[in-house]
Amino acid sequence: MNDSPGSPRPGWIIHAVVAGICLADVTRLLLRDRETTHSAIYLVALALTLALQALQFGGLNTPARRTALAAQVVLVFLPFLPTGQLWTAVPGLVAGNALALFGPPAGWTVFALVAAATSLLQTSASPLEAVIATTATGLAVSGIALGNVFRPATPPEPVGAALAEERLRVARDLHDLLGYSLSAIKLKSELAHRLIAERPDRAQEHLADILDIAGNALTDVRSLARSYRRLSLSDTSHSAKTMLTAANIDVRVELDHDPLPEEIETVLATVLREAVTNVLRHSEAENCAITVRQTGDEVKLDVVNDGATDRPSSSDCNGVRNQAERVQAAGGVFIARHVGTDRFHVHAAIPIAA
Numbered sequence: 001m002n003d004s005p006g007s008p009r010p011g012w013i014i015h016a017v018v019a020g021i022c023l024a025d026v027t028r029l030l031l032r033d034r035e036t037t038h039s040a041i042y043l044v045a046l047a048l049t050l051a052l053q054a055l056q057f058g059g060l061n062t063p064a065r066r067t068a069l070a071a072q073v074v075l076v077f078l079p080f081l082p083t084g085q086l087w088t089a090v091p092g093l094v095a096g097n098a099l100a101l102f103g104p105p106a107g108w109t110v111f112a113l114v115a116a117a118t119s120l121l122q123t124s125a126s127p128l129e130a131v132i133a134t135t136a137t138g139l140a141v142s143g144i145a146l147g148n149v150f151r152p153a154t155p156p157e158p159v160g161a162a163l164a165e166e167r168l169r170v171a172r173d174l175h176d177l178l179g180y181s182l183s184a185i186k187l188k189s190e191l192a193h194r195l196i197a198e199r200p201d202r203a204q205e206h207l208a209d210i211l212d213i214a215g216n217a218l219t220d221v222r223s224l225a226r227s228y229r230r231l232s233l234s235d236t237s238h239s240a241k242t243m244l245t246a247a248n249i250d251v252r253v254e255l256d257h258d259p260l261p262e263e264i265e266t267v268l269a270t271v272l273r274e275a276v277t278n279v280l281r282h283s284e285a286e287n288c289a290i291t292v293r294q295t296g297d298e299v300k301l302d303v304v305n306d307g308a309t310d311r312p313s314s315s316d317c318n319g320v321r322n323q324a325e326r327v328q329a330a331g332g333v334f335i336a337r338h339v340g341t342d343r344f345h346v347h348a349a350i351p352i353a354a
Contacts, residue, residue: 019050021137025089028125038083049075049090056097069097080121088130091118092137099142111138128207132189135214185210187247187280206246230262231269237290240276247280249305250287257294264350267330268292268301271323275303275346283308283344294352301348308344323348 026046030039052068052075060068072094080086091114098110118134119127192206237253244251260268272290279285284307291302320336323346327334332350339345 021089022046022050022087022093025087025133029085029087033083033085035083038079038085041079041083042085045075045079046090049093053093053097062101065097065101069094069101072097077117077121084123086118086121086123086130088118088122088125089133089137091115092134092139093141095134095138096141099138107142111142114138126193128189128192132185132210136185139214185214187243191246231266231273233260233265233269233272233292236269236272237292240272240290243276244279244285244288249279249285251290252288253290255292257292257299260299261353264299264330264352267326267332267350268299268348270326271301271334271346271348272303274320274323278346279303279305279308279344297352298349299352300350301346303346304339305344306342308338308342 023046026042029042033039033042049072052072055068056065076087076091076094095111095114098114099107101107102110115131115134115138118130122130125133189206189210192203192210195206196203234255237255241251241253276288279288283305285305286307288303288305291300293300293302323336324334327348327350330350332348335345335347337345
């Protein structure tokens with residue numbers, strides 16, 4: 001079945017996300033450097049870079065993609081010569097495209113060189129911020145390629161319908177996987193930045209955590225390319241407690257269940273990751289309770305936090321909708337709602353097959 005004219009295509013969603021990251025990057029430069037000539041250079045370079053990125057996401061053959069990549073390298077780094085300013089996230093397009101085009105080890109070598117160059121030439125942001133932004137953008141772009149979004153053409157039915165479903169899966173999984181990891185990286189980076197002068201030892205610990213999270217994110221992206229990844233509910237709960245505690249949130253975790261089927265455990269772990277991401281993004285929580293209980297032939301996950309007066313609860317939210325679809329596909333029930341004046345409750349209940 002073809003995509004209906006009114007339904008969003010995953011490719012365009014991905015284009016919009018990439019464009020949004022780049023526009024935020026150029027806005028930062030424009031606010032910092034108000035020289036008219038420099039502003040024109042930034043805008044022209046970004047427009048051409050995004051145009052080439054659209055071609056990279058399109059049906060170019062390998063030689064053409066290499067040419068486009070070379071042009072992107074020039075456009076990304078050339079503005080530094082007249083302006084003395086450099087992007088933080090835009091170089092990730094080059095890094096991600098190189099990794100997708102060349103593969104390991106050459107792709108990883110270019111990826112590392114781009115991240116290092118962005119850090120060394122950085123004058124408008126901290127080197128750590130530049131490395132994180134470039135790496136995150138690069139992983140997202142390379143993950144798109146690994147998920148088979150780079151495509152020569154839209155195939156005819158029935159293959160087109162299957163590919164459309166696969167694109168939806170990739171777009172949904174990218175949101176679930178990278179949303180959690182990038183939230184963790186952002187939190188740890190802020191903590192490291194605050195502690196680096198007074199507590200360098202603690203800052204080093206947070207930097208080590210960032211490396212681990214980035215490595216786990218890469219593993220997740222690779223597993224996404226294989227169409228399935230298993231998540232541990234116990235490991236996810238431990239990670240969630242660590243992240244929330246680092247954000248000065250009092251956390252209570254209670255796990256009371258028998259060994260669960262892999263599919264159910266993965267669904268519940270994914271729901272928990274999204275719930276924790278939203279606690280960090282959309283609330284000013286001081287307390288959070290995470291509970292997993294098995295009652296008879298059903299397992300229930302509940303995440304309750306305070307400080308959520310301004311937190312959206314619309315089912316149109318991508319994260320909420322994604323998790324509702326996952327739980328319902330497993331035959332369960334998903335609820336995300338405000339309780340009282342400032343509490344938010346995420347509930348998932350899934351039957352366990354006999």
